[in-house]
Each structure stands twice: as C-alpha cells, then as structure tokens.
Amino acid sequence: MKRILFPTDFSDTATNAFIHALEFANKVNGELILLHTFNLPIYDNQFFPENYAIIYESMELAQFEMFKREIPKLRAIAEERKLDKIRLSHRLMDGDLLPNIKKSIKVDKIDFVVMGTAGSTGWEAFFLGTNTGMVITGIDVPMLCVPQEAKFEKIEIIGFTTRFRPKDKKALKLVLKIAKKSNAKVKCLYVKTIKSDVELTTIASWETEFAAEPIDFYIVEDENVESVILDFIMYKEVDILTMLTYKRGFFEGLFSPSLTKKIAINNEIPILAIPIE
Template identity: 65%
Template sequence: MKKILFPTDFSEVANNAFVHALHFAKVVNAELILLHTFELPIIDNQFTPDNYYAIFDSLQLAQFDMFKNEIPKLRELAQKNHLENIKLSHKLMDGDLIYSIKKAIREEKIDFIVMGTSGATGWESFFIGSNTGAVVTALDVPVLSIPLEAQFTKIEIIGFTTRFREKDKSALRQVIKIAKKTHAVVKCLYVKTSKSDVSEATINEWKTEFENEPVQFSIINSDLVKETILDFISHKNIDILAMITHKRNFFSELFKPSLTQKFSNISTVPVLAMHEE
C-alpha cells in the first residue's frame, strides 16, 4: 500500500484539499498520513522567568489540543464522502513546514504529497511566490497541489506536458497508471517553439510506443509556452495537470497572477508536480 502525506493547517483550503486527498488515496490504493506542523517562538532564556520551559509545554499542549479537536472533523468529512475506509494516521511535528515535510517523507517512506496551495501561518510561501519552483523541486516525491476553488470531480482527463525527452517517459507511465485506475484519458502537450529541436521521428516514436495506451498527443507551435499551457487546460477540459519540474522557476511563473487572470479556470485545476529521475 502506498503512502500519501497530507500536510494540513485545518483551514478551509486544507479541508477542501483533504477531499481530493481521500479520492486520490482510493485511486492509487494508499493510506493518508495527516501532518500538522507548528513552530514554537524563539525566546532568549536570559530574559525570561523561571517558568521558561513551562511556556513551551503550554504552547505544545495547545497545539496538541487543537490537533486532537480537528481530527474528528476530518473523519466526519471522510464519512460524508463515503471514504471512511481510507486508512488515516497522524503526525504532529514542531518545526519549519518544509523541514518537517522532508523529515516525514524520509521517516514514513512517502509516495505522494497532497496539499492545498495556500493557507495560514506560512503556507502561502509553499506554493505562492518566487520560491515556489525551488520548494516543489526540492521534494523527492510528486506533489498534488489543490487550489481552494477546485471542487473534486471524477478524474476523466489528465493533462501532461512533455518535451519528448527520453526521461519524460517514466513520468508519463506513472500518469498512465493513475489514468487507468480512474478510466481517464491522458492528453499530452508539447509546445513547439522556434528554438525546439525535437524531430518528427522522435514524436512518431513516442506515438508508436504509447499507441495502445489511453494517450493523445497535441503539438502546438508557439513561443508563448506558459500561455499555451493555460489555453490547453481551458480548451481540453483538463481535470488534473501533470508537469515535470525540470525548470525550477517555470512552475512558479506559470501561476503568476498576470497570467492566470487571463484564464479564470486555472485556479480550479489541481496540478501534479512530478520530478525527473
């Protein structure tokens, strides 16, 4: 059984993503490990009273109580979606969010991460801002990010961006496995720019290799790569977009407001960020 790490701050954004995480767990036959992180304040003990450690104990207890109170709400949400059979476990960790996620990945041998794309207490910096690409590519497992506006619907069409590199094939095969479990079609997009060096022979070789799979290929000539991808999502009714994070800055640039405001529905599409092998 695979393992999905679900970091949560129990916000509306996170609870919406939890529904997606439950359904994704069912598709890939996985258990969910809920992770809540918190950071204790740095206090110079030279200037604090004798109950210095009591302060930290009380703060930790408050976090634990909040965690304990929120878990039943998530279980109720699972029951409401008829997914109460998905195995759930929990981790409460003190420390930086990214450090804690990396530690949990190592300790639990995580296969996927599912999380909302924004939230409270430092979560905005995970997916929003100039460090987005760096953060996503720093993790060793695929990350499925869920915008608040993305209400769960059955996965019928998965978009996959490729440059027809040999090493893209393993990611595509992983996406195909997910697609088959939900009876979805994978629509692959290659944006052929004026600087593209992919030959027709390579493209035809890919089409031949995957001709018996639920895969369709689209080759679009354009130098506006990001805009073309967003247009592709809109016109092909993509339910999830799978991307390989081969460019650290590309992932974050794709979701800059200056671009996304032109395509209002991009905010409703979950994105699966995959990593080069």
C-alpha cells in the first residue's frame, strides 16, 4: 500500500487538494497521512519568557483542538465521495513546513506528497517562492501539486514532458502505472530546439520500447519551449501534467509571468512533479 503525505492548513485551497489526494489514493491503493504544522513565537534570548513552556503547551493545545475540529469535516468529504474506506492518520508538528515534511517522509516512509497551492499569479507563485515551491525542490519523492482552482475531474490524459534522458524512463514507467490504474492515456512531449542534443535513434528506441503501452509521443520543433508546453496542455486536453524536477532553475525558466497568467486564466491543472537524480 502506498503512503501519501497530505500537508494541510485546513484552508479552502487545502480542502480542494484533499479531494485530489483522496482520488489519487484510491487509484494507487494508498493511505493518507495528514500533516498540520504550526510555529511557536520567536523570542529574543534576552527576553525569553519564564512561562515559555506554558505558552508552548497552550499553543499546541489550541492547534490540537483545531485539528480535532477539522478532521471530521475531511472524513465527511471522504464519505460523501464514497472513499471513506481509505485509511486516514494524522500528524501535528511544530516547526517549519519543509523540515517537517522531510521528517515525515523519512519516518512514515512516504511514497507521494499531495499539496494544494494558491496565489494570484497562479503557477508563477507556485514555482517561485510559495510553500509548495519550496517543498517541490526540497524533497525526493513525487509530489502532486493542486492549484486552488483545479477542481477534480476524471483523469483521462496525463501529459509527460521529457528530454529523452535515460533517467526519464524510470519516471515514465511510474506515470504509466498510474495511467493504467486510471484507465488513462499518456501523451509524451519533447520540444526540439536548435540546442537539443537528442538523436533521432534515441527517440525511435523509446517509441519501440513503449509501443505496447497507452502512450503517444509528440515531437515539436520550436525555440519557444514554454509556449509549446502551454499549447500542448490546452489542445491535448491534459488533465495532469508530469514534469521532472532536474533543478529549480528549469522551472524558473519555464514559467514566465506572462505565460503563467495565460495558463492560470485558461487551464488550472494539477502537476505531478517527479524528482530526478
């Protein structure tokens, strides 16, 4: 059984992402571990309050009470979607979000993370500086990132961007497993530019190797990689876009503000980010 970590602040954005987490868990035969973090007040060492322990305990109790109040609401959502048999467990941790997520990934042996993201600039904020952006570049397990406006729809098409590197193949095989459980098709995109170094024989070998799989390959020659990907999402009716996180700079270069605005207005879809070593 796959173990899926779901960090939540119980906001509307997180609640929307929870629906995606439930449906994802249902497809991959997984269980959900809900993580809520909180920060204690920071004090100057010279003015450290004598009752700090009491402050800590009162804040922890307040967070715990909120946790108890919110969990039944999530269970009600699961019951409404007839997914209440999915196992839910909980973690309440103090401290910063990213270290706590990393700790939970290690301690709880997490396979996937599902997290909501919000921001007036859509994907730009998502990749450049939000909590989700920090997490996506800081963990070593696949992460399903759910924009605020991405309402759950049946997954029929999964987009997969690649540069046909040997290491990409492992990620593609993972995506194909998810696609088969969802009865979905994978559409694989490679944008060939003047600087591209992929041989035609490499592309042909991939097409041969995956010929029996539910996958189509698309090779587009264009210097504007960003625009091609955005058009690909739109015209191929992609429900989830898979992207490989080689390094943070790849995302920063991929999503400029103007293009982000276009996709935020027209096409809010989840992203499955898969780290590549």
